[in-house]
Amino acid sequence: xxxxxxxTIKMIVVEILLILTSLLIFAPILLAIFMSIQPPExxxxxxxxxxxxxxxxxxxxxxxxxxxxxxxALNSFVIAAFITLGKLIxxxxxxxxxxxxxxxxxxxxxxxxxxxLFIPAEIVxxxxxxxxxxxxxxxxxxxxxxxxxxxSATNTFLMQQHFKTIPKEFEDAARIDGATSMQYxxxxxxxxxxxxxxxxxxxxxxxxxxxxxxxxxxxMEDRMKTVQVAINMIINAESSNNWGIIMAGTVIAxxxxxxxxxxxxxxxxxxxxxxxxxx
Amino acid sequence: xxxxxxxxxxxMPTYVIIVLFIYLPAYDSFYSSFFKVSVFGNRxxxxxxxxxxxxxxxxxxxxxxxxTLIYTLSTVVISIFLSFFIALLLDQKVPGSRIYRTLVFAPxxxxxxxxxxxxxxxxxxxxxxxxxxxxxxxxxxxxxLTTRPFAAYSLIFASIWKTLPFNIIFYLAALQxxxxxxxxxxxxxxxxxxxxxxxIIFPLVSPITFYLVIMSIISxxxxxxxxxxxxxxxxxxxxxxxxIYKLFMDGFRFQKTGxxxxxxxxxxxxxxxxxxxxxxxxxxxxxxx
Numbered sequence: 001x002x003x004x005x006x007x008t009i010k011m012i013v014v015e016i017l018l019i020l021t022s023l024l025i026f027a028p029i030l031l032a033i034f035m036s037i038q039p040p041e042x043x044x045x046x047x048x049x050x051x052x053x054x055x056x057x058x059x060x061x062x063x064x065x066x067x068x069x070x071x072x073a074l075n076s077f078v079i080a081a082f083i084t085l086g087k088l089i090x091x092x093x094x095x096x097x098x099x100x101x102x103x104x105x106x107x108x109x110x111x112x113x114x115x116x117l118f119i120p121a122e123i124v125x126x127x128x129x130x131x132x133x134x135x136x137x138x139x140x141x142x143x144x145x146x147x148x149x150x151x152s153a154t155n156t157f158l159m160q161q162h163f164k165t166i167p168k169e170f171e172d173a174a175r176i177d178g179a180t181s182m183q184y185x186x187x188x189x190x191x192x193x194x195x196x197x198x199x200x201x202x203x204x205x206x207x208x209x210x211x212x213x214x215x216x217x218x219x220m221e222d223r224m225k226t227v228q229v230a231i232n233m234i235i236n237a238e239s240s241n242n243w244g245i246i247m248a249g250t251v252i253a254x255x256x257x258x259x260x261x262x263x264x265x266x267x268x269x270x271x272x273x274x275x276x277x278x279x
Numbered sequence: 280x281x282x283x284x285x286x287x288x289x290x291m292p293t294y295v296i297i298v299l300f301i302y303l304p305a306y307d308s309f310y311s312s313f314f315k316v317s318v319f320g321n322r323x324x325x326x327x328x329x330x331x332x333x334x335x336x337x338x339x340x341x342x343x344x345x346x347t348l349i350y351t352l353s354t355v356v357i358s359i360f361l362s363f364f365i366a367l368l369l370d371q372k373v374p375g376s377r378i379y380r381t382l383v384f385a386p387x388x389x390x391x392x393x394x395x396x397x398x399x400x401x402x403x404x405x406x407x408x409x410x411x412x413x414x415x416x417x418x419x420x421x422x423x424l425t426t427r428p429f430a431a432y433s434l435i436f437a438s439i440w441k442t443l444p445f446n447i448i449f450y451l452a453a454l455q456x457x458x459x460x461x462x463x464x465x466x467x468x469x470x471x472x473x474x475x476x477x478x479i480i481f482p483l484v485s486p487i488t489f490y491l492v493i494m495s496i497i498s499x500x501x502x503x504x505x506x507x508x509x510x511x512x513x514x515x516x517x518x519x520x521x522x523i524y525k526l527f528m529d530g531f532r533f534q535k536t537g538x539x540x541x542x543x544x545x546x547x548x549x550x551x552x553x554x555x556x557x558x559x560x561x562x563x564x565x566x567x568x
Contacts, residue, residue, distance in 0.1 A: 014371045021365055022382035025443065028397040029385055031408060035400070048408045090292040097289035109290060113297060115554065118493070121301045123501045123523065124550045127530045127543040128304035128311070148300035151293040181285055210390030212505035213523075217531050228392045232509050235396065243406050250396045254389040261388035265381060268388075272445075273452040 029254070036060070036247040043244045059248035066237050066245065067230045068222055069252065076226040077256075079145045079215075080208035086150025087204045088197060094151075095159025096185050100171065117153045122214035130217060144218045145226075149208065155200055158275045162196045163189055199271025202264055206257045227253040305547060311540040330541035339517060340542070343525040347500060350431065350521055354438045354499040355492060361439070362446035362491075363484075367476065369447065370454045380451075387444035391502050395509030398437035399424065430511045430519045437506050438499050445498075446491045453487040454480070486561070493557050500549065522546055 034052040035043050036059055042049060063069055097103075098110060121129055129148065138144035166189060174184040190197070215226045225233070227249075234249040261268055312330055314323045334340050369380055386394065401409045402423035414420040423433045457480065481488075504523045507513060513520035513528065520528070526546060530539030 011371075011373055014368060015373050015375075018368050018371075018373065018376070018379045021368065022379040025440070026382040026385055028401055028440070029389065032397050032400065044406055046411075048406060048411050050408070090296065093289040094293040097286040101286040101289075103283070103286040106286070109294065112302075113293065114558075116297055116301050118497055118554050118557070119301060119550055120497075120501060121304065123504065124547055125301065125304040125308060125543065126526065127536075127539045128308040129300060130531075131307065131311075132300070132304055148296065151296035153297075156293060181282060206388060210392075212390060212392045212508070213527070216508075217527075228390050228505070231392050231396045235399070235509065241403075241405070243400050243403065246396065247400060250393055250400075254393045257388040257390075258385060261385065262381065265384065269384070269448055269452070272448055 029258070032247045032250050032254075035244055036251045038244055040242055040244055043242070056244070059242075059244040060252075062242075062245045063234060063248040063252070067225075067233050067249075069227070069230060069249070071223050072225050072227050072230045073252065075142075075145075075219075075224060076209055076228070076253075078142060079211075079226065080205050082142070082146040083149050083208040084201050084204040086146065087152055087155045088201060090151040091155025091200065092159045092190065092193070092197070094156045095161075095163055096189065098156070098160045099163035100181075113153045113156060117157075122149065122211065126213060126217070129214075133218060139218055140221050140224045142224075145211075145215055154275060155204070158196065158200055158271075159193070162193055166192055195267070196271070196274075199267050200275070202260055202268060203271055203275070206260065209257050308540050308543045308547060312537065312544045314540075315537040326537065330537045331545075334538065334541050334545070339520070340525060342517060343520045343522050346431070346519060347521040347523075350435060350438070350503065350519075351496055351499045353435050354442065354503075355495040357435075358439045358442045358446055358495055359488065359491060362443050363450050363481070363488075365443070366447045366450035366454055367480075369451055383447060384444045386441055387448065389441075391441055391505035392509050394437050394441040395506040398433065398440070398506075399510045402433050424511050425515050427515065427518050430515060434503070434506055434510060434519055437510060438503055441506070442495055442498055446495065449487050449491055450484060453484040457483050489561050490557075493553060493561070496553060497550075501546075522549075 031050070034050075037055050037057065038052055039056045039058070042053065042056075094113075098106065119125070133139065133144045133148065136143075138147075170188055171184060174188055179187070210228060211226070212228045216229050219225045219229070231246070231249050231253055234246050311323075313325060313327055315326045315330065316323055365383060369376060369383065389397075401407050404410050404420070404422050407423075410420060410423065421429050423429045461479065461483070462475070500521070501523055503521065504527065507519060507521065507524050508527075511519045513524045522542070523546065526539055526542045529535045529542060
């Protein structure tokens with residue numbers, strides 16, 4: 001066979017494999033969206049249908065009736081936003097300390113922080129963390145769901161690595177102009193780090209929005225629960241198993257981060273690979 | 280003087296949080312694991328290593344350790360190989376590759392709880408599409424989530440689906456970092472594609488594989504909680520209860536505080552072992568990246 005024909009055949013095979021793979025992987029999300037806008041007789045049809053017909057919004061209204069979804073979505077949003085903001089602030093401040101200052105104990109403290117790199121405290125230390133948080137009296141509050149997660153080794157390292165790439169001359173120039181260290185940080189470093197901060201922000205937001213175990217145990221009252229926990233509440237409440245309603249709830253829980261991902265895919269991928277942030 | 284003090288002030292917020300919410304709880308769980316709360320909950324009695332001893336003679340706990348190993352091992356091995364192959368495919372220059380990437384990466388953005396709900400639906404014996412397809416193609420029709428061993432398969436399946444994109448993203452970046460000269464040299468040498476993949480490309484991305492194995496172990500040992508809670512609740516009869524789910528049940532449903540503290544210490548040690556292992560063998564990548 002000629003080389004070019006072999007190449008064409010190979011390309012067609014790759015193309016077909018890619019279509020199949022991407023459809024298979026995306027199918028669960030797509031089917032969830034389809035089922036969430038279909039009436040029960042469609043969802044329960046046998047053999048099951050794959051493509052939707054018409055638009056049935058009632059599932060969404062029903063989902064809002066079973067659990068206080070609006071409030072829960074607000075909770076999820078507030079929690080994710082504050083964790084994101086907190087991590088960016090603490091991360092950029094400590095990253096600045098490690099990147100631009102030499103001080104006593106920098107190595108030791110660095111290792112103390114480094115050791116926590118992989119530890120998702122809200123899962124690995126769930127029992128004692130819950131004990132501490134309830135002793136402070138934080139159960140059923142936003143405090144419990146935000147403050148403990150407002151710092152992470154990953155954010156510090158990400159910022160530190162980036163700040164190190166900013167030329168030293170900038171700092172000297174700023175100093176000659178009479179700028180203090182904090183002025184230099186706010187007026188020069190932060191603006192030069194916009195894309196790294198944006199990347200860290202979306203990854204932090206996604207992680208926080210998707211937390212499950214911690215909100216599940218720390219928010220006992222319905223009005224403090226999050227949309228992730230709501231999914232399971234709907235599944236357990238829907239004794240008739242109306243999967244249209246369950247999928248409506250699921251779509252609400254997955255939509256914000258999925259849309260964020262679709263819009264900012266390149267930034268997501270770049271920052272994820274650049275940081276190795278736990279997903 | 281101010282400049283000398285400043286770095287410590289900058290570090291303060293991070294360290295207050297890390298110490299209060301990671302180091303303090305870590306110490307506390309270790310300490311409490313040697314105590315037992317009295318029947319009325321008003322006194323703590325020192326019991327030494329009693330909690331650990333009762334754990335390791337508890338059949339349910341040992342079963343949860345065993346299931347954790349099976350679940351983690353299957354998820355990690357399958358997910359690593361599958362993601363490597365999908366990354367190889369996505370690395371080819373074909374029309375539409377950007378759309379394929381978007382679709383394949385999508386599960387990264389959804390939560391483990393959502394993954395559980397989606398697969399709980401697809402595997403549902405009444406309305407599920409998977410059940411329908413397996414009946415048509417393989418003649419298998421079963422209660423996926425409530426019978427052995429299918430409940431375990433279902434969880435592993437959902438877990439792989441959720442961890443794939445993360446691994447693919449990293450493999451794809453690694454593949455794009457391999458210089459085309461290496462590949463071309465091997466083509467001139469006449470090595471066929473299969474040998475090329477196994478003897479040249481796979482070893483070249485081994486630092487990434489190492490990193491991804493670590494991340495996948497952490498994810499399927501700890502983050503899997505949501506998938507299990509949504510899909511099987513640890514059932515049938517405790518069959519799919521892994522260590523983190525058992526800890527949740529003992530600590531927050533049955534209020535066995537001392538036992539849960541001991542379980543937590545063991546899980547935390549697992550985490551420490553993984554971390555140490557990573558830093559001893561993988562440090563180069565972290566530093567020189």
